[in-house]
Amino acid sequence: MVALWGCTTQDVEVISNAARFPAYPDALFSAIESTCTDPADTLLRPKRGILECRTFLSPEESAALIITYDGTPEKLPQLVMRFQAMKDNGGYLVDYQAFIDVPQKTGAPVRLSQHSPWVLRRMAQIFQLSGGEMVPPPAEA
Structure with missing residues (x-):
């Protein structure tokens, strides 16, 4: 799975995708809940307004990430899919982020x-x- 993700370190920016909904996105959140099982x-x-599905990786993938990014085996890496709905112009803006969280021995996770x-x-x-x-991505400056 890690190979499929083509990972790069992104401590500040995470990949995101956004959509605008006319009302609170109950159907979207229900669908996500039903797949995170x-x-x-x-x-x-x-x-x-915030929903996360966190998934542990295989032992091999976890070991590789821990070694590569100086992680810790006490708290294993996880794939995180985060959805956040925010009230916006008469509806809701939903932002999606996906990243692998690699806890560190000290400090913030990578x-x-x-x-x-x-x-x-x-x-x-x-x-x-x-x-x-x-919603189109913001233009790069």
Whole structure:
């Protein structure tokens, strides 16, 4: 899986995708909840409007990430898919972020992001099927 993600270190910027919904995206959040059910998955709702599906990686992938990024075996790396809905112009803007979180022996975790066009296209399809309208990415300065 790590090889498929084509990871690069991204401590500040994480890959994101966004869509605008006319109302709170209950259907989208329900769909995400129904897919985050594997034994290695943890579904978190830190507060209304934020949903995370965290997935433990295989032992081999975890070991490689721990060694490569000076992580710690006490807290294993996880793939994180985070969705955040924010009230916006009479509707809701939903932002999607995907990254691998590699906890460190000391300090903040290292976040590894992929830049896969396939993942971005797939998320756009999921947003649109759930009633969202894609928001173009911000122009680079």
